[in-house]
Every structure is written in structure tokens, then in C-alpha cells.
Amino acid sequence: MVTLYDYLDSGNGYKCRLLLALLGIPHRRVELDIDRGETRTPEFLAKNPNGRVPALELEDGSGKTVVLAESNAILCYLAEGTPYLPQDRLQKAQVLQWLFFEQYSHEPYVATPRYILRHLGRDHPRMAEMPERLKKGREALSVMETHLAQTGDFFVGHRYTVADIALYAYTHRADEADLDLQPYPAVRAWLERVASRPGHIPMLPG
Numbered sequence: 001m002v003t004l005y006d007y008l009d010s011g012n013g014y015k016c017r018l019l020l021a022l023l024g025i026p027h028r029r030v031e032l033d034i035d036r037g038e039t040r041t042p043e044f045l046a047k048n049p050n051g052r053v054p055a056l057e058l059e060d061g062s063g064k065t066v067v068l069a070e071s072n073a074i075l076c077y078l079a080e081g082t083p084y085l086p087q088d089r090l091q092k093a094q095v096l097q098w099l100f101f102e103q104y105s106h107e108p109y110v111a112t113p114r115y116i117l118r119h120l121g122r123d124h125p126r127m128a129e130m131p132e133r134l135k136k137g138r139e140a141l142s143v144m145e146t147h148l149a150q151t152g153d154f155f156v157g158h159r160y161t162v163a164d165i166a167l168y169a170y171t172h173r174a175d176e177a178d179l180d181l182q183p184y185p186a187v188r189a190w191l192e193r194v195a196s197r198p199g200h201i202p203m204l205p206g
Contacts, residue, residue, distance in 0.1 A: 003028045003057040005044070009118070010034070011111055011169035012071035013054040014203040018165055019078050022199045035119055072099040075162040084162050094156045098163035101143070109137035111170040114177035130178070137179050141187060144171070148186035153193065160197060168194045173203065 004020065004027050006013040020027050032038040032053055039051045047067045048055045056074045060066040068074055076099075079085035086092050113133050116126050144167065147155065155163040172191050174181055181188050194200070 001026055001028055003030060005030045005032055005039075005047070005053050005055040005057070007032055007034050007039075007053050008204065010053060011114075011173065011203065012107075015071050015162075015165050015169045016054045016056065016074050016078070018169070018201060019075055019084065019162065021201045022084070022197070023078060023082060024199075025078065072103060072162075072166055075099070075166060079162045083159065084165070086157055086159070086161065088157070091157045095161050095163045098155050099166050101140075102163075102166045105136070105143070106140040106167065107170060109133045109135075109140055110174055110177055110179060113137060113179070114170065114173060117178065118176060134178060137174075137177065141171070141174070141179065141181070141184050144190075145184040145186050148190050152186075154190070160194070164190075164194055169203070 002025065004013070004016055006017065006029055008031060017029070032044065034053065038044070039048075039053055045051055047057065048069045050069055052069065054069075054071050054074060056068045056077070057065060058068065068077055076085060076096075086095060113130055116124065116130065120126055151158065154160050155167065168191065170177075171181075171187065172195070181191075
């Protein structure tokens with residue numbers, strides 16, 4: 001059975017939980033509190049020297065245990081051979097395009113403001129970063145809005161893929177980053193489509 005090292009409030013971890021649920025893959029989940037430094041212990045650093053979650057522990061085919069890090073790499077590994085990762089060469093590259101966009105142009109400006117507000121607080125010195133991060137967060141949402149307004153459904157090939165899962169994770173919590181989704185109707189409609197998919201699970205309980 002695979003083991004997912006995770007933190008419940010992490011959107012990156014949620015991506016992996018969501019795909020595991022959609023695929024019906026049995027797994028063991030180990031909660032590590034990033035605010036308490038639980039990903040920086042010698043035991044976990046031996047598994048993932050980068051000291052971050054999520055990380056997926058699995059067998060490499062020869063009976064040896066290997067740990068796969070980086071949420072979008074985990075998504076691609078789990079989705080290989082399933083409808084969530086297209087086999088068509090161009091569509092697969094387009095999925096990767098959005099995964100790279102999510103990590104480079106979206107996550108730092110949607111997820112990081114959310115982390116600052118939820119975990120550090122409005123009195124923290126990192127609040128000085130917020131205006132520029134939120135500006136770029138709105139730019140990322142505008143890119144998504146333009147694309148979704150043209151496609152009318154999902155990000156790649158008119159089908160639900162790991163590109164949607166990756167972008168959904170933090171976008172659907174954008175209000176917790178002080179990002180208003182009201183100006184992005186295509187994004188909001190897409191969020192509803194994703195949430196209505198069979199097998200969908202919420203990020204947080206309640």
C-alpha cells in the first residue's frame with residue numbers, strides 16, 4: 001500500500017488526496033504539521049531531503065521503497081495510464097504546460113498569500129509581500145479566465161485531467177488569500193464543474 005505524507009491544510013497535498021480518491025487507490029496517510037517543523041525531522045528528511053509535503057512512498061517494482069516528491073510529479077505518476085493524463089502527445093504536453101504554470105505563475109501568488117494569512121497572520125512582516133503577490137495572483141486568474149472562457153469546460157482536451165486537479169486545489173480557496181473570484185465567471189463555473197465530478201472529495205472536513 002502506498003503512503004502519502006501530507007498536511008491537511010496543504011493544497012498541494014489535497015491534489016494528491018483528490019486523485020487517489022478519484023482513482024480508488026488504497027493508501028495510508030501520515031499527517032505532518034509543517035508549522036511544528038514535522039517535515040524537518042531527520043526521519044522525514046531521510047525520505048525527502050527537500051523537507052516538504054506531499055511525498056508519496058511506494059515500491060519501485062523490485063520490492064524496494066522509494067519516495068516521490070513534488071505534488072505535480074505525484075499527480076503524473078498516479079495518473080499515468082488513466083483518463084486523467086492524456087496519451088495524445090500534444091494534449092499531454094498541454095497538461096504539463098498547465099502544471100508548470102500552476103507551480104510557477106499560480107501557486108506562489110495564490111497559495112502563498114493564503115499561507116501568510118492563515119498561518120502567519122496579518123501582523124506578520126511577510127504581509128509586506130501581499131500587494132505584489134495578489135497582483136500576480138489576479139494575473140494568473142485572468143490567464144485561467146481567458147482560457148476557460150474559450151474552452152467552456154476544462155483546461156485540456158475538453159476533459160477533466162490532472163491539469164484541472166492541480167489548478168483547482170488552491171483556486172477554490174482563493175478567498176482565503178484575499179483574492180475575489182467574482183470577476184472571473186468562467187473560473188467560478190469551472191470550479192463548480194470540478195466539485196460536481198463523481199468521487200470528488202473536499203479539501204477540509206466540514
